Amino acid sequence: MKTQQAMTQPVMVNGLDVQAAFDTIDAIKADPGLARFQFRAANTWISGGTNRSTIRDFYGAGREDDSREEPFEFMNGEPPVLLGDNEGANPVEFLLHAMAGCATTTLVLHAAARGITIRHLSTKLEGEIDMRGMLGLDESVSPGYERIRILMKIEADCSDEMLEDLLDVARTQSPVCNTVCRPVPVVIERAA
Amino acid sequence: MKTQQAMTQPVMVNGLDVQAAFDTIDAIKADPGLARFQFRAANTWISGGTNRSTIRDFYGAGREDDSREEPFEFMNGEPPVLLGDNEGANPVEFLLHAMAGCATTTLVLHAAARGITIRHLSTKLEGEIDMRGMLGLDESVSPGYERIRILMKIEADCSDEMLEDLLDVARTQSPVCNTVCRPVPVVIERAA
Numbered sequence: 437m438k439t440q441q442a443m444t445q446p447v448m449v450n451g452l453d454v455q456a457a458f459d460t461i462d463a464i465k466a467d468p469g470l471a472r473f474q475f476r477a478a479n480t481w482i483s484g485g486t487n488r489s490t491i492r493d494f495y496g497a498g499r500e501d502d503s504r505e506e507p508f509e510f511m512n513g514e515p516p517v518l519l520g521d522n523e524g525a526n527p528v529e530f531l532l533h534a535m536a537g538c539a540t541t542t543l544v545l546h547a548a549a550r551g552i553t554i555r556h557l558s559t560k561l562e563g564e565i566d567m568r569g570m571l572g573l574d575e576s577v578s579p580g581y582e583r584i585r586i587l588m589k590i591e592a593d594c595s596d597e598m599l600e601d602l603l604d605v606a607r608t609q610s611p612v613c614n615t616v617c618r619p620v621p622v623v624i625e626r627a628a
Numbered sequence: 629m630k631t632q633q634a635m636t637q638p639v640m641v642n643g644l645d646v647q648a649a650f651d652t653i654d655a656i657k658a659d660p661g662l663a664r665f666q667f668r669a670a671n672t673w674i675s676g677g678t679n680r681s682t683i684r685d686f687y688g689a690g691r692e693d694d695s696r697e698e699p700f701e702f703m704n705g706e707p708p709v710l711l712g713d714n715e716g717a718n719p720v721e722f723l724l725h726a727m728a729g730c731a732t733t734t735l736v737l738h739a740a741a742r743g744i745t746i747r748h749l750s751t752k753l754e755g756e757i758d759m760r761g762m763l764g765l766d767e768s769v770s771p772g773y774e775r776i777r778i779l780m781k782i783e784a785d786c787s788d789e790m791l792e793d794l795l796d797v798a799r800t801q802s803p804v805c806n807t808v809c810r811p812v813p814v815v816i817e818r819a820a
Contacts, residue, residue: 472756476721503707611761618811
C-alpha cells in the first residue's frame with residue numbers, strides 16, 4: 437500500500453516533476469516534431485520610447501497551446517537619460533531578464549534530470565553597450581551588446597565538478613543565451 | 629512674444645523631445661565616452677521554471693543613474709507543457725518582447741530625428757525553436773531560436789521609400805535585434 441501510494445505521487449526535484457520530464461523526452465524521441473515550438477508576441481507603440489507587448493498563445497508539442505486564459509502584458513519604457521520617464525524597464529534590460537531566467541531554468545532542469553538538488557541559485561548580469569551604434573554615429577560600433585556577463589551564485593548537493601558541468605550546460609544549452617551567442621536571422625517585414 | 633513662447637517649448641515629434649535628442653548626439657560627438665552604458669539585472673530562482681528579476685540601476689552618460697526610486701520586477705514562468713503553471717511569460721517570450729520594443733523605439737527615434745511623424749506602429753513576432761537543442765537530445769540542433777520574424781504595421785507621414793529605410797534602421801540599428809543577429813560573447817562565472 438505504501439509502495440502504491442509512493443508510485444502515484446510525482447517525484448519532485450527542484451520543484452520539477454522528474455517523471456513528467458522524462459516522459460516528455462521519451463515522447464520527443466519517438467516523434468521529434470513534438471519538440472517544435474513557435475513563440476509569439478504582439479506589440480503596440482504608445483509614444484516615444486513607450487510600447488506594450490501582449491504574450492499569450494504559442495504552438496508546441498504538436499498543438500496550439502490554450503493554457504493561458506489572459507495574456508501577459510509588459511511595458512517597455514526608457515529612463516530620462518534616454519528621453520523617457522521610466523514607464524517600464526527598457527528593451528535591453530528585458531533581454532538581460534530573459535537571459536537570467538533562461539540560464540536559470542535550463543540549469544535547474546538539467547540538475548533535476550541528474551537527481552541534483554539545487555539549494556540556491558541567483559544571478560547578476562551586466563551588459564556593455566555603446567549607444568553610438570544605435571544612433572548611427574560610428575559604423576565601427578555595433579548597436580547591440582558588446583558582451584554580457586552572468587555571475588551565478590549556486591549551492592547544490594553535488595561536487596564542484598558537477599556544478600561546473602551544470603554551468604556549462606546553462607551557457608551552451610539555454611535557448612536565450614544560445615540565441616545571443618550565435619548569429620540568428622532576424623527578418624523585419626512590412627505588414628499590408 | 630509668440631515666437632519667444634514657441635522657442636521655450638520643446639519640439640515634440642513622436643512623443644520625443646527632438647532638441648534633447650540632438651543635444652545628446654552633440655554631447656556624445658564631443659565626448660564619445662558618454663555613449664558607454666552598462667545595463668544590469670539581478671535574478672533569484674524560486675522553484676522549477678519560476679524565477680524573479682529585479683532591474684533598477686545602470687551606468688550611462690558618464691554616471692550611475694539614480695532616476696528609479698523602485699526596481700522593476702519581472703517573473704519568469706513556464707506553461708504546463710513545459711512543466712510549469714504559467715507563473716509568468718517564459719524567457720524566450722520575454723526575448724521577443726525585448727526585440728519588439730527595441731525595433732519600435734529605434735525606428736520611432738530615427739523617424740523623429742528625420743522629422744517624420746509616425747501615426748501607427750505595431751508588430752507581431754514569431755520565433756521558431758526546436759526543444760531538442762535545449763534538452764541535449766540532438767547535437768545538430770541549436771538550443772536557441774532558429775529565426776525570428778517581425779511583422780511590422782506602420783503608418784507615417786512620409787514616402788514608401790523613407791518607410792523602407794526606417795524599417796532597415798530598425799533591423800540594423802536596434803540594440804536587441806543586433807544582439808540577436810550577430811554572435812555576442814556570453815560569459816557565465818561562478819560567484820564565490
